[in-house]
Amino acid sequence: MYVSFILSTILFFYISGGLAVNCPKSSANWCDNKDIAQACGVIDQCNKYVWNIHAADDRVNLTVYYETLCPDCRDFIKTQVWNAYQSILSIVNISFVPYGNAREVYRPETQLYQFYCQHGSDECYGNLIHTCVIHLYPNTTAHLPFIYCTESTDGDIETVATQCAEKTSIDFNKVNSCVQSRLGNQLQHLYANQTDSLQPPHQYVPWITINGEHTEEMEQAAEKDLIGVICKSYKGSNPPAQCTKNL
Structure with a gap:
């Protein structure tokens, strides 16, 4: 059976130097910098697919x-x-x-x-x-x-x-x-x-x-x-x- 999406808002945030960095609603901005990527929980994906950082x-x-x-x-x-x-x-x-x-x-x-x-x-x-x-x-x-x-x-x-x-x-x-x-x-x-x-x-x-x-x-x-x-x-x-x- 296809699992339906839960229509609830989830706020992801990252505390850096006492400041909260919120995850933008638009995923187009998730890889703008490492703080935002961390807040959105996608730093590995940004590394691999956007920043193209490899060993x-x-x-x-x-x-x-x-x-x-x-x-x-x-x-x-x-x-x-x-x-x-x-x-x-x-x-x-x-x-x-x-x-x-x-x-x-x-x-x-x-x-x-x-x-x-x-x-x-x-x-x-x-x-x-x-x-x-x-x-x-x-x-x-x-x-x-x-x-x-x-x-x-x-x-x-x-x-x-x-x-x-x-x-x-x-x-x-x-x-x-x-x-x-x-x-x-x-x-x-x-x-x-x-x-x-x-x-x-x-x-x-x-x-x-x-x-x-x-x-x-x-x-x-x-x-x-x-x-x-x-x-x-x-x-x-x-x-x-x-x-x-x-x-």
Whole structure:
């Protein structure tokens, strides 16, 4: 069953030097500075997606734009992405954007966004669950196993998510609280903005970028051999053994 959004106002604030920094209503301003990002609880997302701050190394930045019930997305994540995670994680930053071909409508009466998804309300629910898991467990090693589990398992969205949370040490009660909150709604809106701002605009899912760039050649190659694409893009020294096998 699709979980409805709780239409209550949640005020997030951060105390800095005795001054309260309020979280702006518009998520467009959430990453204006670190104090505001902290107040809104999205500092990890701002680091990863807006400020683009990564460790000072040569890692390849892979971003996967997807939607949770898309058959091609599920196949890509449970094969190509999962294999890359298991074998070459030391040279790649993997980021997920669960929105895909959805669209949003702002409802001024509730000050919330309403989402319409390609595969119906169940997919919107699944997207929001993934959004909250990524927010609450920002480390790839924490959220990717959950994403892999849910994308590899058929069944009722909430049942599958609950079971996968148990398997991957995710607290589903915390996730569910996020899903039903204004924060969850605004986090999904951030992913909507990120997806809709792609250049070139995305035309299908899964849609990947490597170091912020996308080409049809890259996409087709990644769907067949994502490890090979990442290894080819890696410019650092001491590549993992899996990369040397592809030379």
